Amino acid sequence: MAAVATSFAGVEHRLEIVRERNGILWVNDSIATTPERAVAALRAFKEPIVLLAGGRDKHLPWQEFAAVAGQRARHVILFGEAASLIAQALSQHAGADAGPMRLSQCRDLPSAIFLAEKVAQPGDVVLLAPGGTSFDAYVDFAERGQHFRDLVKELP
Numbered sequence: 759m760a761a762v763a764t765s766f767a768g769v770e771h772r773l774e775i776v777r778e779r780n781g782i783l784w785v786n787d788s789i790a791t792t793p794e795r796a797v798a799a800l801r802a803f804k805e806p807i808v809l810l811a812g813g814r815d816k817h818l819p820w821q822e823f824a825a826v827a828g829q830r831a832r833h834v835i836l837f838g839e840a841a842s843l844i845a846q847a848l849s850q851h852a853g854a855d856a857g858p859m860r861l862s863q864c865r866d867l868p869s870a871i872f873l874a875e876k877v878a879q880p881g882d883v884v885l886l887a888p889g890g891t892s893f894d895a896y897v898d899f900a901e902r903g904q905h906f907r908d909l910v911k912e913l914p
Contacts, residue, residue: 782878808874810906811888812890813893832858886906
């Protein structure tokens, strides 16, 4: 058991560490296809977070997601069909006990990664925890997660 515990690398697309680059940790949680799962991912880190969220909405409530993202994320970058819906939930939560979060919207995951690479600072976690399904652009969460990994590994 000790050998397995010390050698287990985790499961693909579930808080999967893809790369550490320039002091920034890139994490793939493409399986986070509901707001609740994205909240769990946000709570998994103490470091400042640049959150990549979006995809297709499952018609679930976004209030808790907005509250936690407002507290935990330094910057939220939205993409996909649900971007405007999530932005609305985040703006409705802004103020109360939200931190100094910035919000951006991109057309797709590659442009979200490009922006995250520009805004992330050493010590940050860039976290793909979409909160929505991948069906607006991908066959499934695994394809989206693989695309994220490929794009992050290609960063210079």
